[in-house]
Amino acid sequence: MIELLIDGQKVEVEEGASVLDATRKAKIFVPTLCYQRDLSPFGGCRMCIVAIEGVPGFPTACTTRAVPGMVVRTDTGEVLELRKKLLELLLSEHPSSCLICEDRNGCWDSHECTGRAEITTGCKFCPNHSRCGLEYVVQRVFGEEGPTVKFPSLYRAIPIDRRDPFIDRDDNLCILCGRCVRACAEQSFTCTLDFMYRGGEARVGTAFNRTLAESDCRFCGACVDACPTGTLAERARRWEGPAQDRVATTCSFCSIGCQFDFGVKNDRVIEAMPRKDGETREREACTRGRFAVVEFVRSVRRLKTPLVRRGGELVEVPWETALEAVAEGIRSSDPKRSALIYSGSCTNEDIYVAHKFARDVLQTPHVDGSLRLSYGPLLGSDATGASPARLSDLEEAEAVLVVGADPDFSHTVLALILERAAMEGRARLVLVGPYGTRLSDYAACEIRHAPGEERQVLEWLHKRLSGGEGGEPREDVDRAAEILETAKGQGSVAVVYGTGLMRRLDGAANRQLVEGVAKVLSAKLMPLLSRANDRGSIEIGAALGCQGLTTAEIFEAARTGKMDLLYLMGEDLWPGSYDAKFVVVQDMFLPAEAGEIADVVLPVASFAEVDGSYTNLEGRVQRLRRAIPPLGVSKPDWQILARLAEQLGVEGFQYQEPSEIMAELAGAVPFFKGASYEALEKRAFFGKSQAQERGDSPASAGSGRAPRSETPSADYPFSLLVEFDEYVHRATPLSWQVPGLARIEPAAGLALSVTDAEVLRIQPGAPVSVISRRGRVTAKAMPSERTPPGVVRLVGRGGEGSPAGVFELLLDPISKAPEEICAVRIERL
């Protein structure tokens, strides 16, 4: 510990602390503008200058290390005068009319609506009003009298940059504190923003003044949150002013479950701000959580009232009518020809009630979740074995093995953890997959293989790591094994795997193998589940079981006229024609496919409008908290099912609050034992799987070889992978409701290697035909450095024809997960 004197007060701080840290500890006010606690110190604004005995001039407190015995004064007349002069200089450039105006105090409280102007000439018209770092410092430094700016205004009259989705840039307000530059470099690692030009022209911008979307920007919002002024502002909340209320909740867009504060005003969600609640060093937020929430929840296409199909059209009806229509449909259906499909985006409570509903109300064995389609091999038994990984384990590992996943897109926050660990030299990344991803830039070693070859690669790796012989000698496998073994010796290893392993005919076997690899490395294991509550889906499904048809089989049955009742809770059908007698859709938006044939549509309240809980991919159970009243007469999933049960006279569904459901759930599903809403308030709750209880890995999932994936041939020389790179909530791709996302998510098209494109003479953006034995689809060609020759990938939706027509539906016989690999040829159109 270091002791120093600040304004005569003794202060003790840790080694390495700055003088500013010491002043903060002593609660002595020193103004700062360019300082941000989680960013490296900059020393550019000069506001935190202090006088230090024995040091000439006025050093900045944020960049000066505390030294034992230092004598610091923050309040000498000279220091205070200089600070005021510096602020005056800033205010001569920054539109400051509202800070200088004599009437500001009265104006502050009234005239809220005047804050809707195009150009910011003063605080009242600024998107950052009342939340502004500069405003705050000016008020603290000048107090009641306010500043006087004796200099002429140097307002730069730069046009506002509105070219990008979500973020507006108004350089007239910029004080060049550099926080956005540092946030981008240190929290997003893309360095999209930097200082440009010199002198009076100096500004912050992108290389060649490109848009953020054209540059490397991840749209994570770190820069917007770092900006103390209104320079970088979130467009959607520009005119809202400060929030009236803040509700702590969990993000519903992926299985990481970042903690957020929803800002609420007048019963509307106006912002989603990341909370630092997690155990990791990362700023936990990505584009979707940070920017898509407001628009998604507020979308005009949301279902507000129940709908019933009459005369071919869907018409609005009151709840009673809709519920009776559904009840009638249930009564007239054969239970063995009824099915309920739910989504991994639903809460634990929703899913539990759905299982109960299927068993007691529909009395059908056919109940399954969409998770089956991606992580089928995990269902029915313990998801993560005896050693589940937490995000903090990824931070601490010496090496991380990533198999069959592209977390940079699908789980940005997790990718950031891995990227930071690699950049800081703390961990070595080993990647296994059929094509390169952004994470490849940080990898110590990559194993590239043909699509469908995952099982073989894992077998080789397992052999190498167990010291076994045999198998084809492969340099990359040997290198990977070497790195992983070294890491194991030095500390710990973590293994992360994704749909690239699971959506395969060998999915179940792959799962066994990856767990075997993890065991040999004494590594912790993490499946990259997609939806917010996929984990809850697995655990509840494991306990309550699915004894009937699985999701893909249900779709097939519905297509071939073998289904009487199809109940879709938060999921959509695959494209195709269906022949089910009665279809119920229960969702926030009308799904593209099922919406065409739905007989009854029941409106579901959004994640901002309900209470509940999610289980994230770590097994952490987190609260979803209601921030605003439900839209229209929409209701939570569980409540709709409960009302239906009541309608049909079935007991056991009299829930008033979701906490009651949780109580029941905790008793019925061993994973949730001990969970309750009170418990969730107090501390982080981690469910325990059976395997963890027992301390061993799950039983074998059966042996035998699955049918082989289709391999390329002379007529069909390419291996096609279909991976819809898009974020989906319930049955809707986010980009359908939030156009900004569509502009920045990977463009839809066919990714192929640059060499293949050259050989086939295909230009970027040209339309091509993708043809298999079974069908064809068109797409835009997107040559990519990251895709190896011989492999092509259909990315995103778009183009003509449905990819489903190109494949033969093949399911892993054990896990019933579909695989989407087939052999194709490419033709220029």
Added chain:
Amino acid sequence: MSEEAGNKRIRSVSEFEETAMAVRSKHDSTKTWISVCGGTSCSASEARPVREALQEAIAKNRLKKKVGLKLTGCHGFCEHGPLVVVSPDGVCYERVKPEDAAEIVEKTVLEHEVIERLLYVDPKTQEKVPLEKDIPFYSRQTRVLLAGNMLVDSTTIGDYIAIGGYQALTKVLAEMSPEDVISEVRKSGLRGRGGAGFSTAIKWEACRQTPGSPKYLICNADEGDPGAYMDRSVLEGNPHSVLEGMLIGAYAIGAERGYVYVRAEYPLAIEHLGIAIEQAREHGLLGSDILGTGFDFDVTISRGAGAFVCGEETALMASIEGRRGMPRLRPPHPAESGLWGKPTTINNVETWASVPVIVRKGGDEYARIGTKSGKGTKIFSLVGKINNTGLVEVPMGITLREIIEDIGGGIPDGKRFKAIQTGGPSGGCIPEEHLDLRVDYESLREVGSIMGSGGMIVMDETTCMVDVAHYFLSFTQEESCGKCTPCRIGTRQMVTILERIKRGEGTPEDLKQLEELAQTVKLTSLCGLGQTAPNPVLTTLRYFHDEYEAHVNEDRCPALACTDLIYFEINDNCVGCGLCVKECTTDAISGERKKLHRIDQVKCMRCGTCVAVCPPKIAAVERHSPVRAVAS
């Protein structure tokens, strides 16, 4: 002479000594040599056509075997170029044209006759001075570093070896330990020549002591001060002297890699340095296992891209690393953590060039020149309102008066000295009362200026000091990196105030505010650029406050320079020749032939063309200030 040095790699110190002896012994002191100054200034004039013409003349007279011709480094007598020196007689010709070449060969070379019209005329005595060594400009200097420039063709390593080059290096490699080297440098009292004047020995010692590898050496050749071109001339004219200094420094510190960061605006320096590096490598004097001693050191040229701030050492290092040239805070100092976080020593061109001299002479001997706080010589670029514009190398302790009058030859056109600005945009203007100041680091600081990199701009009665302050401040404001508030916005506000004052819109309040702002910027800026940017303003306010007051209170510019505050009038010297009417850019002058002409004040835009074209014997156009209503 490279042929004489041989093209093969020299593998040991003793082999080098043999080679050097061979080179020197081949040097025939009776052979006639014609040296043409090839520095940028003379090259921008007709130096190269002169050289070509001389070549032709030599060939025509079949003298190729007897007469040598070389393009040398900058001689420094730039006002009087193109310069041609014929040795061994030592005759110096100035302002030579290609047409003169034939005569030079036929008369001076063959007949040993002097061509009067090409000789320097001493303005004091009005006498012609035929020999270079007698020209006061040269004789009053102490040319320790620049002497080499005049003797070597910098694209030929043999020339450098012939005058004793790389002997300091061999001495170091053969006889001295790294500590010995630092000890000599300490004894010499060498202080950095780039501007800060920090003790070179202390810097080297700190870097040597810091653990870390690899260590780096940097030569700061960014030379951004307007009017300063000393480093340019040394790099163009004698690049090996810098390389030798860096080699010795690398040995002392334990560095293996060096960078020379040269501003992109010095193409000739970059070219010659590149050639020198190549040749040094070929001869085993640079690279791995230098002269077979196991000592490794190699140099890379890193080019600037037009930013003054990249002369600041932390910004320079960022630039070499490929990042934006924005200074960062120190500590840590480069000796602790510099290029790529490694211990780094960064010194100016002149500092490096002084090192071989110190090693050859010995530190104590070197310290005999100069004053207590400033040892050795310093090259200054003497520019502005001075007769002998050029590079002067003088011992520390010489007075400003000697530099200006004896070496500089005084103010042209009979005008009066007003001030001398030293230290570039970071420095200050020194008035007449301090002309007897003995130039060194401390004395300049005491009067409010700094030594800086060595620029000296002489100003006379026609220079407006407000304009000077504005000029320098505009420069620093444009070059500011923008990182810190006071430098970025403070200088901009100061420039705005000065512009208003120059336009006659200034008030006494403005002067107060200017002073306050200057203090704020000086005290709170992050780096040296901002901390010293207000100096020109502060010194001009200190010494020439009356000029500011005239601008502000009377709308008058005493130097008759600020265009908004002056007007032109034709007096009765006018003979009505009509020259000004023709040249006037706005057709503002009217008048009949042989009669007094008149300027229309409304049309006149004070460009000064009429003043320039009016024959000097007549001088009928007068400047006046302040502007008063003139009947149109």
